[in-house]
Structure formats: structure tokens, C-alpha cells
Amino acid sequence: MPKDNHILFLVPDGVGIKNYLYSEIITHIKHKAKITIWSTLPLEAFEDVKKLHQIEFGYKQIKLQPESVLTRLFREASTYARLKHNAKLKDNPTILMNWRKPNYNLKVKLLYKLAEVLGDYITSNYSRILKFEAKYRRHIPSKIISSYKKDLEGLSPNSIFITHQRVPGIMPICMAAQRLGIKTTTAIFSWDNLPKARLAVKTDDYIVWSQWMQDEMKDYYPEIPQENVLLLGTPQFEFYLDKSRVWSRKEFAEKYGLDNRKKWICFSGDDVTTSPYDQDFLNDVAESLYSKRDQVQIIFRRCPVDFSKRYDEVLDKYSNFIVSIDPLWNIEAETGWTGYFPKYQDINMQINLAYHCEVVVNLGSTMALDFATCNKPCLYLNYNPSADASWSTEKIYNFQHFRSMQTLKPVGWINKKDSILEQVMRVLDSPEDIVPDIQLWKEKLVLHPLNKNSEKIAKAIL
Numbered sequence: 001m002p003k004d005n006h007i008l009f010l011v012p013d014g015v016g017i018k019n020y021l022y023s024e025i026i027t028h029i030k031h032k033a034k035i036t037i038w039s040t041l042p043l044e045a046f047e048d049v050k051k052l053h054q055i056e057f058g059y060k061q062i063k064l065q066p067e068s069v070l071t072r073l074f075r076e077a078s079t080y081a082r083l084k085h086n087a088k089l090k091d092n093p094t095i096l097m098n099w100r101k102p103n104y105n106l107k108v109k110l111l112y113k114l115a116e117v118l119g120d121y122i123t124s125n126y127s128r129i130l131k132f133e134a135k136y137r138r139h140i141p142s143k144i145i146s147s148y149k150k151d152l153e154g155l156s157p158n159s160i161f162i163t164h165q166r167v168p169g170i171m172p173i174c175m176a177a178q179r180l181g182i183k184t185t186t187a188i189f190s191w192d193n194l195p196k197a198r199l200a201v202k203t204d205d206y207i208v209w210s211q212w213m214q215d216e217m218k219d220y221y222p223e224i225p226q227e228n229v230l231l232l233g234t235p236q237f238e239f240y241l242d243k244s245r246v247w248s249r250k251e252f253a254e255k256y257g258l259d260n261r262k263k264w265i266c267f268s269g270d271d272v273t274t275s276p277y278d279q280d281f282l283n284d285v286a287e288s289l290y291s292k293r294d295q296v297q298i299i300f301r302r303c304p305v306d307f308s309k310r311y312d313e314v315l316d317k318y319s320n321f322i323v324s325i326d327p328l329w330n331i332e333a334e335t336g337w338t339g340y341f342p343k344y345q346d347i348n349m350q351i352n353l354a355y356h357c358e359v360v361v362n363l364g365s366t367m368a369l370d371f372a373t374c375n376k377p378c379l380y381l382n383y384n385p386s387a388d389a390s391w392s393t394e395k396i397y398n399f400q401h402f403r404s405m406q407t408l409k410p411v412g413w414i415n416k417k418d419s420i421l422e423q424v425m426r427v428l429d430s431p432e433d434i435v436p437d438i439q440l441w442k443e444k445l446v447l448h449p450l451n452k453n454s455e456k457i458a459k460a461i462l
Contacts, residue, residue, distance in 0.1 A: 004158075005032060005033035005034065005158055005462070006033060006034045006035075006036065006155070006156060006157045006158050006159075007029060007033045007034070007035055007036070007157060007158065007159050007160075007161060007461055007462070008036045008037075008038060008152075008155065008157035008159070008160045008161070009021065009035065009036070009037045009038070009039075009160075009161050009163065010038050010039070010160060010161065010162040010163065010170060010173065011037060011038070011039040011040075011041065011163050012039070012040060012162070012163065012164060012166070012167040012169075012170060013040070013041070013163075013164075013167075013340070013341070014041065014045065014304075014329065014330075014340045014341030014342050015163075015164070015189070015342075016163025016164055017041075017045060017046065017048075017049065017163075017341050017342060018236070018342040018346070018347065019163070019234065019235060019236040020161075020163045020187070020235060020457075021037075021046070021049045021163075022048070022049065022052060022239075022342075022344055022347060023235035023236070023238060023239075023454045024235065024238065024454035024455070024458075025235060025454045025457050025458045025461070026049070026053045026055065026458075027053065027454070027458075028454060028455050028458035028459070029458050029461065029462060030053055030055050032462060033158075033462060034057075034058070035055065035057040035058070036057060036058035036059070036060070036155060036157065037049075037057055037058070037059050037060075038059075038060050038061075038062050038173075039059075039061060039062065040061070040062060040063065040064060041061070041341050042061060043059055043061065044330075045330065045341040046059065048343060048344035051344075052344055058155075060151075064167070064169025064170070065141075065144050065169065065172070067140075067168065067169075068139065068141065069111065070139050071136060071139040071140055071141075072111065073111055073114060073115055073118070074132055074133075074135050074136035074139060075133075075136045075168060075200075076111070076112060076115035076119075077114075077115040077116075077118035077119045077122065077132055078119070078122070078129055078132045078133045078136060078197075079099075079115075079119075079197045080099055080115055080116055080118075080119030080120075080123075081118075081119040081120075081122045081123035081128070081129045081132065082123075082129060082197035082220070083095055083096050083098055083099050083119075083196070083197050084096065084119060084120070084123040085123050085126065085129065086195050086197065086220055086400075089219065089220075090195065090219075090400055090403075092195075092398065092400050092403075094395050094398045094399050094400070095195050095196070095399075095400055097395060097399075098195075098196040098197065098198075100273070118132070126222075130223060137171065137175065137202070140171060140172050140175065144172045145172045145175050145176050145179075146176075148172055148173045148175075148176035149176035149179055149180060151176075152173075152176055152177060152180055152182060153180065157182060158182070158183070159182065159183045159184075159185065159461055159462070160173070160174075160177050160182055160183070160184045160185070161185050161186075161187075161461045162174075162184065162185070162186040162187070162201060162203065163186075163187060164186065164187055164188070164189035165186040165187070165188055165189060165193070165198065165199050165200060165201050165203075165206070166189055166193070166198045166200050167200055167201070168200040168201075170200070170201050171200065171201050171202065174201050174202060174203055183204050183205070184201075184203040184204050184205075185203055185204060185205040185206070185207060185230075185460060185461060186201055186203045186205075186206055186207070187206075187207040187234070187457075188206060188207065188208050188209070188213060188217075190366065191209055191210070191212075191213065191366070191369075191401055191404070191445050191446075192399065192400075192401035194213060194216040194217060194220050194221075195216065195220065195399075195400040195401065197220075199221065204228060205228050205229075205230050205460065206224065206228060206229050206230065207230050207232050207234075207457060207460065208229060208230065208231060208232070209233055209234045209445060209446050209447060210231070210233070210444060210445050210446055210447055211231060211444075211447075212404055212444055212445060213445075214226075214229050214231050217229045230460055231447060232447065232453060232456040232457050232460055233446055233447030233448075233450070233452070233453030233456065233457070234446060234447075234453060235453050235454040235457060237369065237370070237373045237446060237450050237453075238450055238451055238453060238454055239347050239351055240351055240354065240355075240370070240373040240374055240450075241373075241450060241451055242351075245347070245348045245351050245352075246351065246352060246355050247348075247352050249356055252352050252356050256299075256323060256325050257323060258297060258299070258323055259297050262294075262295060262296055262297040263295060263296045263297070263358045263428060264296070264297055264298075264299050264356060264357045264358060265285075265289065265296055265297070265298050265299065265357065265358060265359055265361060265424060266298075266299045266300075266301060266353055266354075266357040266359070266360040266361065266367075266371075267281075267282055267285055267298055267299070267300050267301070267322075267360075267361050267362065268301050268303075268360055268361075268362040268365050268367040269282070269300065269301065269302040269303045269306060269311070269362070270303055270306075270362065270363050270364075270365055271303045271305055271306050272306055272308065272310070274363065274364070274396070275363045275396075276386075276388070276391060277384075277385045277386045277388070277391075278310070278311075278363065279310045279311045279313070279314055280385035280386065281363065281381050281385060282300065282311060282314050282322075283314045283317070284385060284417045284420060285298065285361055285420055285424075286298055286314065286317075286318040286321055286322055288417065288418075288420035288421045288424075289321075289420065289421060289424060290318070290321060291421070292421070292425070293320075293321050296424075296428075297321065297322075297323065298318070298321060298322045298323070299322075299323050299324075299325055299353065299357060300315070300322050300323070300324045300325070301324075301325055301326075301327065301350075301353060302324070302326060302327065303327075304327040304329045304331075304340060304342065304346075305340055307326070307331050311324075325349065325353070327342070327346055327349075327350075328342065328343040328345050328346035328349060329341065329342045329343065329346060330342075330343065350370065351374075354370050354371045354373065354374040354376055355374050355376075357371075357376065358376065358377075358427075358428055358431075359371075359376060359377050359378065359379060359424065359427050359428065359431070360376065360377075360378045360379070361378070361379045361381065361414070361424070362378070362380065362381065363380065363381045363393065363396065364380055364396050364397060364399070364402070365378075368380070368410070368411055369442055369445065369446065372410070372438045372439065372441070372442040373442070373450070375438070375439070376431075377411070377412060377427050377431040377434055377435040377438060378410075378411045378412070378435070378438075379411065379412040379413070379414050379423055379424065379427060379434075380397070380411045380412070380413055380414065381393065381414050382397060382413045382414055382415050383414070383415055383416045383417060385417070404441070404444060404445055405441060408437040408440055408441050408444075409434075409435065409436050409437045410435055410437045410438045410440065410441030410442075411435055411438070411441075412426075412427055412434040412435055
């Protein structure tokens with residue numbers, strides 16, 4: 001192993017482990033560079049990485065420092081201004097739904113109110129947004145940056161790869177690296193992130209999934225040179241191409257107590273913020289399909305960060321019809337995405353869900369893309385199970401990233417509860433009629449061929 005090549009992976013949460021560290025990226029790097037991991041997660045979160053790739057790596061658990069009131073104010077004001085700017089730019093008011101004020105104490109509520117006032121002022125001129133973002137970075141305490149600078153000097157990495165861009169606490173590390181001339185690269189977390197003003201770190205390079213996202217970066221962040229926006233794809237869909245991961249249908253059925261004679265329908269859950277009435281959707285799907293229980297069976301996979309009890313009543317009610325197959329994630333720390341981390345076995349379980357199920361049903365989930373990799377259709381739920389005026393599927397499907405569909409027909413739509421049975425049976429009989437453009441949409445959102453993305457990303461990091 002070359003002693004003069006050293007890559008530092010910054011991993012803010014468990015999704016980065018699943019999408020990047022379990023992928024072939026490390027396979028392409030491990031013989032060419034020394035690897036160190038810094039993460040807020042404990043060392044045990046990376047045990048599967050070590051076993052999978054048969055490597056030893058340096059490790060440090062970092063504790064991201066809380067922002068000062070002023071630093072946070074400038075950052076939140078800039079975020080609010082960007083959301084308003086993006087909403088106007090795209091003529092899409094749903095972008096502003098990403099401004100979610102936390103329900104904290106009076107002090108924090110006042111901070112957010114002031115951030116809105118400042119954001120209203122600076123959004124009228126894009127150069128003001130950039131100035132406020134610079135002001136935010138200048139107010140990051142120098143002692144925090146110096147502390148990271150000292151750590152990086154001792155580590156001497158050639159390159160830093162950040163597995164996603166959404167955590168503000170990573171910014172001081174980026175600034176320390178910049179002062180030392182260490183190259184930094186971050187991946188954009190998902191296909192929906194750029195309109196949401198969630199570019200919380202400033203790095204040398206940015207990795208995007210597709211031409212669609214590269215064009216979005218040009219729209220939302222025109223100050224970033226296009227040569228620094230790297231169209232390299234994402235590795236998370238490569239796993240589905242490995243047929244050795246697929247179990248036999250019989251083995252899958254026996255492992256999870258499924259009826260091998262029936263067709264399996266996957267209901268994939270969303271987080272409570274995106275879909276607060278997801279349990280009602282699950283109930284509706286089960287109730288609608290129950291008359292066909294001799295032909296079909298529902299498999300429920302919850303969102304990895306939602307192990308709440310909100311589905312329990314439905315699961316109990318239909319215990320002879322719905323089989324719950326929980327994500328294989330460590331969930332001891334109840335801190336949402338930042339505290340959970342996946343076990344390696346979860347990848348194979350998710351692959352077999354997509355491979356053996358006939359269709360996935362959900363509310364606007366990325367699972368549509370996972371199933372598309374196995375050429376399986378998705379039905380999006382598109383009606384309101386509640387009279388809650390603050391939330392609706394109409395708002396959800398007006399989110400900017402769904403404009404990627406344009407005139408395509410990549411998913412089927414369930415527009416009312418009464419049509420669930422009809423749509424499911426139709427898609428089981430002739431999926432190509434319901435989702436004729438499923439692969440065109442996938443190719444628009446993720447760089448193809450899928451099996452080259454890890455290699456391309458590894459080269460960029462090296």
C-alpha cells in the first residue's frame with residue numbers, strides 16, 4: 001500500500017455507511033491508499049465495513065461542536081433566503097415547505113423568527129445570500145477550526161470524502177482542510193436535496209447522481225464552477241446488479257414466514273414528517289386487498305428511522321395478511337438519521353424484497369428507483385386519508401424533484417382509496433402498461449451504466 005496516499009472518509013450518519021462504505025468504492029481504493037474514518041457514530045458501526053472489505057483503517061469518533069447563536073442565525077437566515085429564492089426561481093411554492101421550524105424553546109423560536117426576517121431581506125439579491133453565507137463561515141469559532149486543523153496535520157490525508165453534504169457541523173473540518181490545501185469532496189445525499197437549500201458544507205468538488213442534478217446545481221448554486229460538479233452517479237443501486245445476493249423464492253419465504261404460493265406486494269413506509277398518515281395508507285391498502293388474500297400477501301418494510309408504534313394497530317389487525325420485515329439497522333440511539341446505522345445484511349434483505357415482490361406501494365419514496373433496478377413497478381399513493389389542511393399529497397407531489405417525471409409515466413398512481421384494488425391487480429397483470437417509462441426515468445435520475453459508479457467515484461476521491 002502506498003504510504004503517501006491517504007484518504008479520510010467523513011461519515012456523518014449511517015446512510016453514508018450503507019451507500020458508500022459497503023459499496024465497491026473501498027474495493028477500488030484499499031490497495032491504493034491508506035484509509036481513515038472520522039464519524040459521529042461509534043466504531044461498532046464500521047465493523048461490517050472491516051469484515052466486508054477485509055481491511056484495517058484508522059478511526060476517530062468525532063463530536064461535532066454546537067454552533068454559536070450568531071453562527072446559527074446567519075446560517076438559518078441564508079437557508080431561508082435560498083428557499084425563497086429557489087421557490088421563485090422554479091415557480092414552486094412547495095420548496096418553502098422545507099423550512100421546518102423546530103418546536104423548541106422560546107429562545108430558538110425567536111432565532112428562527114429573526115432568521116426569517118433577515119432571510120426576507122437578503123433573498124431579494126442573490127449576492128446578499130452569498131455574503132451572508134460567507135458571514136456565517138467567518139463566525140465559526142477559530143478555535144474549533146484550529147483544533148481540526150491540528151488533527152488533520154497529524155493525520156496528513158491527501159483527500160477527504162464526505163458521504164453527504166447536509167450536516168453543518170462538518171463545515172469547520174472543511175475550512176481546516178482548505179487552509180492545509182487538502183482536497184475535499186462531498187456527495188449530494190439524494191435526488192431531492194438540491195432545491196431544499198441543504199448544501200451545508202463548502203467543498204472543492206461535489207458528486208451528483210445525474211445530468212438532472214448537475215443542471216440543478218447550475219440553477220441553485222451558479223457560483224460553483226461546473227467543473228467542480230462531478231457527474232459520477234451514486235453506488236447505492238449497484239448492489240441490485242449482483243445476482244449472487246439473490247436468495248431463492250423458497251428461501252426468502254421460509255426466512256420471513258411468507259406464503260410462497262402468493263404474489264407479494266411491498267408497502268414501504270415513509271418517515272413521519274413526509275407521511276404523517278402512513279399508517280392509514282397501510283390500513284387502506286390492507287383493507288382493499290384483503291378480499292384477494294388467497295392470491296396476494298403484503299410485506300411491510302418501515303422507514304429505517306421510524307420504529308414508532310404508529311403502525312402497530314394495523315399490523316395487529318391484519319396479522320394474518322401483512323408480514324412486517326423490519327430494516328436491519330442499529331436503532332439504540334433515538335436520534336433519527338444521524339444516530340442510526342445499517343447492518344450489512346440489510347442490503348441483501350432489501351435486494352430480495354425488490355427481486356421477489358411484484359410491486360412496491362408508497363408515498364413518493366425513492367424505493368421506486370430501487371424496485372426499478374429490478375424492473376419492478378411502483379404505485380404512488382395520491383389521495384388524502386386525513387382532513388389535515390396543513391398536509392396533502394398534492395403538496396408532496398408538487399415537490400421539485402417530481403418534476404423530473406415531466407411527460408414520462410414511470411410510476412402508477414392510486415388517486416383514491418377505492419382504486420387501490422383495481423390498480424394493484426392491473427399492475428400485477430400488465431406492469432408495462434402502467435409504468436412504461438420506468439427505465440427512462442431511472443436513467444434520467446441516475447448515471448448509467450450503474451456498475452461503473454463506484455469505480456468513477458473512487459477515482460475522483462483518489
